Amino acid sequence: MNIEWLSFLTVTLVTLIGSLSLVALYSFAVRLKAIAEDEVRGAGLAKSGAVVCFVLCGCLVLLGIYLIVPQLGGSGGH
Amino acid sequence: MDLTLIVVLVIALALFFDFTNGFHDTANAMATPIATGAIKPKTAVALAAVLNLVGAFLSTEVATTISGGLINEGDNGFSIGPEIIFAGLMGAVVWNMLTWLLGLPSSSSHALFGGLIGAAIAGAGFSVVNYGTVISKVLLPALLAPLIAGLAAYLCTKLAYWVTKRPSGLSSPKRGGFRVGQVFSSSLVALAHGTNDAQKTMGVITLALVASGLQESGSHVHFWVIAACALAIALGTYVGGWRIIATMGTGLTEVKPAQGFSAEASTAAAILASSHLGFALSTTQVASGSVIGSGLGRKGASVQWRTAGKIATGWLFTLPAAAVVGALAATLTYFGNVGLVLVAVIGFGVVLLIWWLSRKDIIGPHNGVSDVDEAGGAISIPTKKQRRKMRKRQREAERAEAERMARELKKAQKNKKKEANGKTKVPTASGSKSRAQEASAPKREARGTKEKR
Incomplete structure (x- = not known):
């Protein structure tokens, strides 16, 4: 019997890293947006920071999909 | 009976299974953003349908697992015929409809595998099933994936609350951004659902094509099979939407936006990663694992072991139970064409009866609320x-x-x-x-x- 433990490790790591970085980026964006909303000083900076975080978050999702679809040339675990 | 007629029957039944799968699981993905009002119900359902359709085209790894690895090949081609696959599918469909009617937590994917394995064993003996693949690509992922997703969701929830925590007294934490974020995270879950669940049906249809000699063993999934499965699951998702809208008032477990976002991000990551490696897992179970994990990540949460135990028992029960139904159906096929007709007639009869029964008591909390929502009940979180x-x-x-x-x-x-x-x-x-x-x-x-x- 041939159980692919390496694949399980891959799934675990990818799930943890993927979801944690996604949530971290989105949370930072939410926090920066909240700061931008109630502080007059530095609001512009916080707001642009939030936008950057949101965009990075979107990029991360697209990267994940890119890696999965074989037609796009991504070849993740294989 | 003509060989092609049975193949057509298998394809029709497989697509029907795919349809019920989409029908059953819309709520898993889209219930939370609808509940928090982040998105209109009709838009959410349409979005979920489209994403399921797109997701089905993304990968064929899981389909290959089912069509290529699950059943051993004999010396001269496949040792099982399409009628065995038909019997297995019928077992899966009947078991799925029955649990849906009774409101038991169950997994469509496990019903499918159970039905197929049971039918194959009854039809061609124990040696026909490739147990190595069953364990490494079906059973172990089924156990591990919900745990992995749960762990990820737990850590994500902690992280989300820690990052957005602001000194109290100064200002409210303002986590409203997560409400909108849930529209995107739910969409990801719908996409992931399409990649994993639609592929299972593709795998079964391909298996039937190979078993009847219409396709070479080990070759790629035909495009028309992918398209048909994608359409069936999308249609099922869209039609299943009315159930969510109808159950909106019946008390979904309270999930805070930040928590829901974390849970959904973990679910989507776990399913997509598994799909890519060809693991066929139950999306419902992964989503349930995430919901429980993210609940535990909240302050002062505790597990309601009785509810959790009930859900776990339902999960353990599905595969063997569907296997028994599949095996019974496969035994009938020993009687040749008469048996096959019997399987078809009894199967469709039971499905129709269940459908009629379910219409009678329209929707109650027992069959309206999704399994994932039930998993949310396994955690009690005290309010502030x-x-x-x-x-x-x-x-x-x-x-x-x-x-x-x-x-x-x-x-x-x-x-x-x-x-x-x-x-x-x-x-x-x-x-x-x-x-x-x-x-x-x-x-x-x-x-x-x-x-x-």
């Missing part, structure tokens, strides 16, 4: 008010304890003085000391439990 009350009670208990100790100490000192006046000094003095130690021990314990919470 309850937490404050609990802390207050604990403080009071501690104060009472301290007062009691002080009294005890005073008494001990009094005794000591008395005894000092008397003759026997040593033994009673040490006795009172140990009593004081005893009294301080529960306090330490109480503090320990508080810190844990």
